[in-house]
Amino acid sequence: MRAYLRAKCAQLEIELNRLQDYIGQQERDATHPVLVSDLKDHLCQMQRLCRRLSAIAENPDAALLKRAHMYLRDYAYLQTSLRVWYLPACFYETDTDRQFGRIIRHLNSRLGVTPMEDLIVSHGRFFTTFPGILRAPIFYVPFAQHQSLGDLPALYHEVGHIVYQHNPLFATELQAVVITHYSELARRTSPIPSVQQEERLKALSWCVQYWNWRKAIRIQELFCDIFAANVVGPAFIFSWIDLVMRQAGEPYQYSECDEHPPDGFRATTCFQALPAACRDAPLVEWMQQVFTQYVSGKLQRRDPVPYAMLCSTELMEKLVNKVSEHLERIGVPVYAGPIPDQSQAQDFADVLDLEGLLNAAVVKLLADPNGYNSWESEMVRRLYAALPTA
Numbered sequence: 001m002r003a004y005l006r007a008k009c010a011q012l013e014i015e016l017n018r019l020q021d022y023i024g025q026q027e028r029d030a031t032h033p034v035l036v037s038d039l040k041d042h043l044c045q046m047q048r049l050c051r052r053l054s055a056i057a058e059n060p061d062a063a064l065l066k067r068a069h070m071y072l073r074d075y076a077y078l079q080t081s082l083r084v085w086y087l088p089a090c091f092y093e094t095d096t097d098r099q100f101g102r103i104i105r106h107l108n109s110r111l112g113v114t115p116m117e118d119l120i121v122s123h124g125r126f127f128t129t130f131p132g133i134l135r136a137p138i139f140y141v142p143f144a145q146h147q148s149l150g151d152l153p154a155l156y157h158e159v160g161h162i163v164y165q166h167n168p169l170f171a172t173e174l175q176a177v178v179i180t181h182y183s184e185l186a187r188r189t190s191p192i193p194s195v196q197q198e199e200r201l202k203a204l205s206w207c208v209q210y211w212n213w214r215k216a217i218r219i220q221e222l223f224c225d226i227f228a229a230n231v232v233g234p235a236f237i238f239s240w241i242d243l244v245m246r247q248a249g250e251p252y253q254y255s256e257c258d259e260h261p262p263d264g265f266r267a268t269t270c271f272q273a274l275p276a277a278c279r280d281a282p283l284v285e286w287m288q289q290v291f292t293q294y295v296s297g298k299l300q301r302r303d304p305v306p307y308a309m310l311c312s313t314e315l316m317e318k319l320v321n322k323v324s325e326h327l328e329r330i331g332v333p334v335y336a337g338p339i340p341d342q343s344q345a346q347d348f349a350d351v352l353d354l355e356g357l358l359n360a361a362v363v364k365l366l367a368d369p370n371g372y373n374s375w376e377s378e379m380v381r382r383l384y385a386a387l388p389t390a
């Protein structure tokens with residue numbers, strides 16, 4: 001082990017010198033000063049870990065070797081953050097990425113509830129975020145997204161991850177909602193034989209484990225859906241059910257290794273989370289019909305626990321209420337509508353009202369699919385012209 005550690009430290013020192021050079025280049029480039037200052041901080045932590053490993057390699061105390069594995073794991077996390085995520089995003093950042101970044105900055109300033117001071121965009125993957133540095137996350141978006149309003153509501157779900165991670169109280173309280181929900185169910189008496197009762201209690205306990213898996217990531221995903229449905233309104237739901245239908249998955253199947261809850265549950269949650277101002281709008285009713293038609297007849301998996309127990313309406317309502325209460329507390333602006341009609345969508349004037357524009361885009365696309373291309377191009381052109389340049 002000591003020979004391995006000596007060899008490893010020699011290798012890490014070479015890597016650290018290279019990383020220092022790359023970060024130095026980014027510092028001279030001065031495009032992302034906030035981000036670079038955090039990357040330098042990452043590098044200092046890695047240098048410190050390397051020195052500790054080097055000291056363990058020369059120390060005869062065998063008990064310290066266990067600690068070496070911990071240091072190696074911590075080093076690997078920071079190494080991935082720099083080499084896999086942040087430095088490639090910085091070095092391969094294009095003008096297109098920077099242009100799209102202006103939309104996210106604008107969105108962020110409209111929300112006013114995230115810790116984002118800087119951000120970096122990388123085109124080429126489906127919407128996802130890497131919030132390794134909360135005040136300067138990376139946003140991955142599909143190729144050519146900078147030209148399109150389609151799928152753009154998904155960005156709000158990604159911003160939801162930043163908001164969630166910035167407010168640790170959300171995780172604590174939403175996990176408490178889940179635990180309390182299943183504890184109450186376990187206490188409810190049921191006139192079934194004791195063998196079945198035992199099975200039922202086991203299933204309830206499995207549900208708690210399902211929701212708490214990997215630091216309750218599935219609860220975080222639901223939070224982001226609720227957040228986006230609140231802020232963007234119907235346009236987020238349209239974008240979401242469009243995604244579900246084109247992936248043609250099984251809406252009522254849950255997977256023990258998928259960090260997302262079943263699509264059917266996420267869709268119902270989104271509808272429930274819509275702001276009151278647009279819940280009864282004809283567009284929402286139409287989307288509900290489309291989704292109901294899509295899911296009708298899809299089999300609901302029954303093992304190891306019933307879907308209705310894992311994804312119950314009662315649990316969903318409790319989560320939506322808790323999230324909405326917190327969003328109101330921190331001042332997240334809710335989509336107030338009204339949903340534009342066809343002529344308002346056609347002549348949509350305030351392009352900086354991004355959520356309004358995204359709803360107008362859905363209305364325009366559904367009412368006039370053939371005229372949508374030129375309308376969208378014009379709106380995107382006007383949006384970039386109106387966005388602040390800094």
Ligand SMILES: [Zn+2]
Binds near residue numbers: 158
């Ligand atoms: Zn997510």
